[in-house]
Amino acid sequence: MKKNIVITGTSRGIGYELVALFTDAGHNVLALSRNDVPVSGMELSNCHCFPCDITNSKDISKVGEFIKKNWKRVDILINNSGYLISKPFAKLSKEDFRDAYEVNVFGAAALTQEVLPFMKKDGHVVNISSMGGVRGSVKFPGLSAYSSSKGALITLTEVLAEEYKETGPSFNVLALGSVQTEMLEEAFPGYKAPISARAMADYIAEFALSGNLFYNGKTLEVSSSTP
Numbered sequence: 001m002k003k004n005i006v007i008t009g010t011s012r013g014i015g016y017e018l019v020a021l022f023t024d025a026g027h028n029v030l031a032l033s034r035n036d037v038p039v040s041g042m043e044l045s046n047c048h049c050f051p052c053d054i055t056n057s058k059d060i061s062k063v064g065e066f067i068k069k070n071w072k073r074v075d076i077l078i079n080n081s082g083y084l085i086s087k088p089f090a091k092l093s094k095e096d097f098r099d100a101y102e103v104n105v106f107g108a109a110a111l112t113q114e115v116l117p118f119m120k121k122d123g124h125v126v127n128i129s130s131m132g133g134v135r136g137s138v139k140f141p142g143l144s145a146y147s148s149s150k151g152a153l154i155t156l157t158e159v160l161a162e163e164y165k166e167t168g169p170s171f172n173v174l175a176l177g178s179v180q181t182e183m184l185e186e187a188f189p190g191y192k193a194p195i196s197a198r199a200m201a202d203y204i205a206e207f208a209l210s211g212n213l214f215y216n217g218k219t220l221e222v223s224s225s226t227p
Contacts, residue, residue, distance in 0.1 A: 003027045003209070004071045006063070006115055008054055008108075009081035011035040013181035014128070017201035018078065023047045025205075030066065032111075033081070054081055054107030064114045074118045076208050077169075079108040079153075080128045086142040097145045104149035109156060121168030124212035126204065127157045129175045131223050137175075138225075150175075154219050161217025170212035174204060177223025195224065 005022050009015035010031035016038060019031045023044045031039040032052040039049040048066065052059045067074060083103035085096050112125060119125070131137045133150030140147075154173050161171040178191070179200045185191075203222060211220075 003075040004030075004067075004073060005076040005078070005208070006030045006032065006067075006074055006111075007078045007080055008032045008052075008111065010049070011038045013197045014179060014201050014204065015078075015080045017198045018080065018205055019047060021201055021205045028071065030063070030071075032063065054111050055102040057110065060110050060114050063111065064117075067115065067118050072118065073120065074115050075120075075123055077112065077115050077119070077123075077125045078128065078204070078208055079111065079126070080204075081107060082128065082130075083149075084143075084146045086146075088142055089144045092145055100145040100149045101152070104146070105152045105156065108153060112160070116164075116169070119169045122212070123169030124208060125157075125160070125169055125171045126208045126211070127153050127171070127173040128204070129153045129157075129173045129219070131175050131177050131221060134175045134219065134221060137221070157219070158217050165216065170216040172207075172211055172215050172217070173219045174207065175219055175221045175223070176200065177221075177225055 005027050007018050010019050011033035019029055022029050023046050029047045031049040034053050036049045036051045083100050130150040132147035133154050157171050157173040179195045181197050
């Protein structure tokens with residue numbers, strides 16, 4: 001069955017691969033990122049995109065307007081946008097922390113609020129977090145702003161699953177281990193992750209389509225390393 005799917009952070013990495021996977025499968029995709037050029041170049045009839053900064057309330061409103069005019073409903077929302085800054089804690093400014101939380105928490109929350117009125121009980125909100133935000137997992141120096149914001153996203157997901165458990169949609173969070181993306185390369189030049197962006201996108205796409213049949217309010221750790 002064809003789904004209407006909203007994805008953020010689609011200009012590169014996992015988000016870009018998700019657009020290709022879902023559109024190839026025949027689903028309708030609204031691809032959102034501050035830079036829409038890469039996705040625009042795909043020239044897909046079942047893919048819509050426009051520049052959208054999820055930290056900007058006017059841009060968020062455009063998403064609701066698009067859905068109301070063109071789709072009327074959303075089946076899946078994937079909050080994939082991420083902001084990663086790697087810097088020693090002593091050198092992090094308030095602005096550094098604010099930038100991380102604006103994208104990783106506040107932006108995801110704002111977009112979810114905008115899209116929820118168009119989602120039914122069988123809808124699925126998938127938030128993309130990080131193993132760095134999971135309690136008890138290995139933590140890395142320099143990622144205090146990033147990891148703490150991703151931990152906040154996990155807690156937000158759990159609360160929303162409880163708040164909407166009677167009416168839906170379902171809310172789940174995938175805590176990813178390291179994936180070979182441009183964002184990772186920028187933060188840790190030369191590091192090679194064990195998983196490609198395409199391979200992780202395959203997993204996320206499958207989970208987004210069917211994971212809500214088995215999970216709600218859950219954090220799934222998607223990592224080949226332990227702990």
